[in-house]
Amino acid sequence: MDILANVLVGLVAALHLYILVMEMFLWQKPAGMSFHGFDAELARRTASMAANQGLYNGFLAAGLVWGLVAGDPTGFAAQVFFLSCVIVAGVYGAVTANRRILVAQALPGAVALAAVLLAR
Template identity: 60%
Template sequence: MDVVAKIVVGLVALIHGYILVLEMFLWRTPRARRAFGTTPEFAEQTAVLAANQGLYNGFLAAGLVFGLVAGGGVGYPVTVFFLACVIVAGLYGGATASRRIIVVQALPAAVALVLTVLAH
């Protein structure tokens, strides 16, 4: 993959790593509540669900990192697959939870996917 594509894929992985931390470990904190627009009561009631979501975001990040590290014939299809997963998750989240998710998740992944395909 081209260096620019790798950097953007890495940024998408970092975004999902950060979301993992917010959802799994910081869900009840003011920082996470501000990021997700939740109240302390809602955060308390949904902490287990958020941690589960965080784990899935971590899997997306791990897949992208694996694709970058593996490189070559293995890394390219893995990277494309996980970017497509991020795009689908971002579009679904944008349609069901908040349109902001499209900008935060789906758009960077779409840019990374285009750059990755063009660099291949």
């Protein structure tokens, strides 16, 4: 179960690194605009906001990686904390912006958190 939990935490970290890249570096490029369904003008007007969001996603990924490499009890606590942050961010995003975020962000975080807690 410990290996499964670590793999799931790693996948959630990778997801948030992907979001970082999309929001910080590809937002105004075709891949970023199609990812969010924005036209060039909207992408231009929201680029600084997206970069800020991307940075926060990078912090979530960094915290999850820290949780994977740190020894316990720090690693366990970091994983629980940052996965909880992922879930809260996903629920908030689903309520305020787009319901798809619940499945794309909160659900993977919740599954990983459950695995971490069960592996403990």
